[in-house]
Amino acid sequence: xxxxxxxxxxxxxxxxTAAGAQAADLPVAKAAPVEYVRxxxxxxxxxxxxxGTETCLRVxxxxxxxxxxxxxxGRAQDATGFYTRGRIQLDARTMTAYGLxxxxxxxxxxxxxxxxxxxxxxxxxVSNGIPLAGTIITSxxxxxxxxxxxxxxxxxxxxxxxxxxxxxxHFGTLRFDDAPDVDLLAYxxxxxxxxxxxxxxxxxxxxxxxxxxxxxxxxxxxxxxGQRAPDLVGNIKYTGTWGTAQISGAVxxxxxxxxxxxxxxxxxYGPLVEGTIPDTEYGFAAAGYLSFNLPQxxxxxxxxxxxxxxxxxxxxxxxxxxxxxxxxxxQIGAAGxxxxxxxxxxxxxxxxxxxxxxxxxxxxxHYWTPQIRQxxxxxxxxxxxxxxxxxxxxxxxxxxLVDFNELRLGSNVIWSPVSxxxxxxxxxxxxxxxxxxxxxxxxxxxxPGTIEGSSHSWEGRLRVQRDF
Numbered sequence: 001x002x003x004x005x006x007x008x009x010x011x012x013x014x015x016x017t018a019a020g021a022q023a024a025d026l027p028v029a030k031a032a033p034v035e036y037v038r039x040x041x042x043x044x045x046x047x048x049x050x051x052g053t054e055t056c057l058r059v060x061x062x063x064x065x066x067x068x069x070x071x072x073x074g075r076a077q078d079a080t081g082f083y084t085r086g087r088i089q090l091d092a093r094t095m096t097a098y099g100l101x102x103x104x105x106x107x108x109x110x111x112x113x114x115x116x117x118x119x120x121x122x123x124x125x126v127s128n129g130i131p132l133a134g135t136i137i138t139s140x141x142x143x144x145x146x147x148x149x150x151x152x153x154x155x156x157x158x159x160x161x162x163x164x165x166x167x168x169x170h171f172g173t174l175r176f177d178d179a180p181d182v183d184l185l186a187y188x189x190x191x192x193x194x195x196x197x198x199x200x201x202x203x204x205x206x207x208x209x210x211x212x213x214x215x216x217x218x219x220x221x222x223x224x225x226g227q228r229a230p231d232l233v234g235n236i237k238y239t240g241t242w243g244t245a246q247i248s249g250a251v252x253x254x255x256x257x258x259x260x261x262x263x264x265x266x267x268x269y270g271p272l273v274e275g276t277i278p279d280t281e282y283g284f285a286a287a288g289y290l291s292f293n294l295p296q297x298x299x300x301x302x303x304x305x306x307x308x309x310x311x312x313x314x315x316x317x318x319x320x321x322x323x324x325x326x327x328x329x330x331q332i333g334a335a336g337x338x339x340x341x342x343x344x345x346x347x348x349x350x351x352x353x354x355x356x357x358x359x360x361x362x363x364x365x366h367y368w369t370p371q372i373r374q375x376x377x378x379x380x381x382x383x384x385x386x387x388x389x390x391x392x393x394x395x396x397x398x399x400x401l402v403d404f405n406e407l408r409l410g411s412n413v414i415w416s417p418v419s420x421x422x423x424x425x426x427x428x429x430x431x432x433x434x435x436x437x438x439x440x441x442x443x444x445x446x447x448p449g450t451i452e453g454s455s456h457s458w459e460g461r462l463r464v465q466r467d468f
Contacts, residue, residue, distance in 0.1 A: 037049070037051065040056035040057075042056075042095075043056040043058075043093050044058070046058045046059075046060065047091075047093070050092075053094075054094060054095070055092055055093070055094045056092070056093050056094070057090065057091070057092050057093075058090075058091045059089075059090060060089045060090075060091070060467070060468055061086070061087045061088045061089055061467075061468055062085070062086070062087035062089075062465065062466065062467050062468070063085070063086055063087075063465070063466045064083075064084070064085040064087075064463065064464070064465045065083070065084050065463070065464045065465070066081075066082070066083035066084075066171070066461055066462065066463045066464075067080075067081075067082060067083075067461070067462045068080065068081035068082070068083065068459060068460065068461050068462075069081075069459070069460045069461075070457065070458065070459040070460070071456075071457040071458055071459070078113070081112065081113055082111075082112065082113050083110070083111075083112040083113075084110070084111050084112070085108055085109070085110045085111075086108065086109050087106060087107070087108045087143070088106075088107050088108075089104070089105065089106045089107075089144075090103075090104070090105045091103075091104050092104075098149070098150055099149070099150040100148070100149075100150075101147075101148070101149050102147070102148040102149075103146070103147050103148075104144055104145070104146055104157075105142070105144070105145050106142070106143045106144035106145070107140070107141075107142055107143065108140070108141055108143045109138070109139070109140045109141075110137075110138070110139050110140075110141075111137065111138045111139075112137050113137070142156065143156075143181055144156050144157050144158075144181055151187045151188045151189060151190065152186075152187055153184070153185070153186045153187070153188065153200075154184075154185050154186075155183070155184075156181055156182065156183050156184075157181060157182075157184065158179045158180070158181055158182075159177065159179070159180055159181070159182045159184065159200075159202060159233065160184065160186055160198045160200040160202070160233050160234075160235050160248070161177050161202075161233045161235065161248045161249075161250050161285070161287065161316060162177045162178070162179045162180065162248075162289075162319075163235075163237065163244060163246040163248075163289035163306075164179045165239055165244040165291070166244070166289060166291050166304045166306065167291055167293075167302035167304055167365055168304060168363060168375075168377070169363075169365055169373075169375045169412065169414065170363065170375060170377045170410060170412065170426070170428075171412060171424065171426045171461050171463055172410060172426065172428045172459060172461060173319070173408070173428075174319075174361045174377060174378070174379040174408055175317055175318060175319075175359040175361060175379040175380070175381040175406065175408065176287070176306040176308055176317060176319065176359055176360075176361040176379060177248075177287060177306075177308065177316050177317065177318075177319050178319035179319070180206070180319050182202050182203055182206050182207075183202070183203040183206070184200050184201060184202040184203065184233075185200070185201050186198055186199065186200030186201070186202075186233075187199055187200075194238050194239045194240045195236075195237070195238050196236075196237050196238075196239075197234070197235065197236045197237070198233075198234065198235050198237070199232075199233075199234050200232075200233040200234065201230045201231070201232060201233070202230060202231045202232075202233050202250075203230060203231070204227055204229070204230050204231040204252055204253055205227055206315075207231055207250075207252055207313060207315040207316065208224055208315065208342065209314050209315050209318075209340055209341050209342050210222055210223065210224050210341050210342060210343075211339070211341065212339035212341055212344070212400075212401055213339075213399075213400075214400060215390060215391060215398075215399025215400030215401075216388050216389045216390045216391045216399070216400030216401060217348075217388055217391055218346045218347065218348055218353075218387070218388025218389065219344045219345075219346065219347075219353070219385070219388060219389040219390070219400050219401050220344060220345045220346075220347045221344065221345070222254070222256050222258075222341070222342075222343050222344050222345050222352065223256065223257040223258055224254075224255065224256070224257060225255040225256055225257040225279070226255070227253065227255070228253065228255060228280075229253045230253075231250055231251065231252050231253070231313075232250065232251045233248065233249070233250045234248070234249050234250075235247065235248040235249070241293070242292060242293055243290070243291040243292040243293050243302070244289070244290075244291050245288075245289065245290050245291075246287075246288070246289040246290075247286070247287070247288050247289075248285075248286065248287045248288075248289070249284065249285070249286050249287075250284060250285045250286075250313060250316055251282055251283075251284050251313075252282065252283040252284065252285070252312065252313035252316075252342070253280065253282055253283075254280065254281045254282065254283055254312055254342055254343045254352060254354070255279060255280045256279050256280070256345065256352055258345070280352075281312060281343065281352040281354060282312070283310070283311055283312020283313035283342055283343070283354055284310070284311055284312065284313055285308065285309065285310040285311070285313040285316035285317070286308070286309050286310075287306065287307065287308040287309075287316070287317075288306070288307050289304075289305070289306050290304070290305045290306075291303065291304035291305070292304075297366065298366060298367040298368075299367060299370075300365070300367045300373065301364075301365060301366050301367060302364075302365050303362070303363075303364050303365075304362060304363055304364075305360070305361070305362040306360070306361045306362065307358070307359070307360045307361075308358060308359050308360075309356075309357075309358045310356060310357055310358070311354050311355075311356040312342050312343050312354030312355065312356070313342060314340055314341070314342055314355055314356075314357055314383065315342070317357060317358070317359040317381060318340065339401055339402075340355075340383060341355055341401065342354065342355060343355060344385070344389060344401060346388065348388075353385070353386060353389070355383060355384070355385045355389075355401070356383075356384060357381060357382055357383035357384060358381070358382055359379060359380065359381035359382070360379065360380055361377070361378065361379035361380075362377065362378065362379075363375055363376060363377030363378070364376050364377075371415060371416050371417060372413070372414070372415050372416075373413075373414050373416075374411065374412065374413045374414070375411065375412050375414075376410075376411045377409075377410055377411070378407070378408055378409040378410065379406075379407075379408045380405070380406070380407050380408075381405065381406045382403075382404075382405050382406075383403060383404055383405075384403045385401040385402075385403060389401040390402050390403070392436075398434070398436050398437065398438045399438070402434045402435070402436070402438050403434070403435055404432060404433060404434045404435065405432075405433045405435070406430065406431070406432050406433070407430065407431045407433075408428060408429070408430045409428070409429050410426060410427060410428035410429065411426070411427060412424050412425060412426035412427075413425055420466055420467045420468055421465070421466050422463065422464075422465045422466075422467075423463070423464055424462070424463040424464075424465070425460075425461070425462055425463075426460070426461045426463070427458065427459070427460050427461075428458065428459045428461075429456070429457075429458045430456070430457050430458070430459075431454065431455070431456050431457075432454060432455050432456075433454040434453070434454065436453070437453050438453075
């Protein structure tokens with residue numbers, strides 16, 4: 001019996017030793033290495049490396065809520081308005097042997113209602129270009145989407161006619177090219193020491209102002225034909241520690257769909273034929289921008305100015321805000337008694353006549369404390385169309401394209417209790433002077449129009465905004 005026990009113990013020990021040897025020869029599964037997100041401090045704050053790449057990415061956005069109250073001129077307009085915007089932005093940057101490669105996508109969804117001064121878009125429920133009561137708009141859009149590679153910029157971004165480095169902080173509308181986003185293809189030449197120059201081709205469809213109610217004996221409505229040439233934009237810019245300076249220029253194509261060369265004569269659509277009028281003119285715009293940093297008053301203080309002249313390209317002093325109204329009776333940018341258009345057709349000569357105008361805008365920003373700042377700002381605009389664009393009827397009022405002036409003054413106070421959060425209150429006063437009494441068609445079907453002179457309006461706005 002003892003001999004059998006010894007044999008059994010020997011066999012068990014042998015099997016255990018053999019099994020352990022075979023287990024040691026089997027491959028051992030190892031956990032995959034963990035790649036932690038790395039901060040990309042060489043690019044800027046908030047950037048991190050996309051795992052597995054050398055591309056730095058920043059994820060950001062904005063939430064803005066505004067509450068408006070403005071003047072009204074009848075039961076068809078809302079006095080109160082609500083405005084909410086959500087923004088998501090991705091900024092990807094990669095250092096290459098050719099320089100920085102950057103791609104940006106900014107997506108926004110805006111929902112707004114009420115307030116005729118809120119600058120509604122073309123899908124609003126309107127009559128004669130004026131938002132009617134109860135209008136609500138939801139507008140998702142790609143606000144910006146562009147690629148920068150060296151000096152090349154391609155996509156949708158702020159127009160190079162503007163100077164986006166101006167220290168502006170107004171909420172409402174002022175009359176200058178206030179950094180609108182457009183589709184473009186541009187190249188920037190950097191000369192060093194803060195100097196640069198840019199040449200850009202930009203979508204002229206976003207710079208068109210047309211349509212009015214005829215009334216002058218020498219002014220018929222110009223209908224835009226298809227675009228054959230984009231707008232050509234250029235600038236020369238300097239940015240330094242003291243501020244920024246820029247001069248800009250633009251050329252804009254005005255191509256008429258309808259060709260006519262005499263009162264009551266034939267209207268010709270399509271190709272130009274010998275003996276008819278020229279079908280195309282070119283408008284232009286020029287602007288100068290200047291700002292000064294004033295740290296001797298308080299850190300962050302700044303003063304800015306913008307002066308613009310346009311001839312046949314009036315949207316360049318209106319920032320693309322073609323539907324913005326000064327009040328529901330005398331409007332700017334929509335078909336009405338006081339219109340803002342690029343050009344019209346003289347039915348006597350058949351010539352395309354260009355409207356022209358100029359504007360000056362400016363503002364001052366002061367920090368009362370590191371958390372509380374205030375801006376004071378304003379703009380003045382003058383628009384003229386020439387003899388025959390309007391006429392005075394025997395009743396004593398004017399019809400047609402009316403020359404006019406517009407003044408805007410405003411101020412706001414912004415409190416930033418924590419970084420990225422702004423709580424602001426703003427008031428803007430506007431006065432429109434058509435330099436005489438004008439006939440204004442009614443916004444309500446079946447109701448006769450009215451005769452108006454200069455008009456005044458104001459708008460109050462509360463803003464709550466978080467940037468991240």
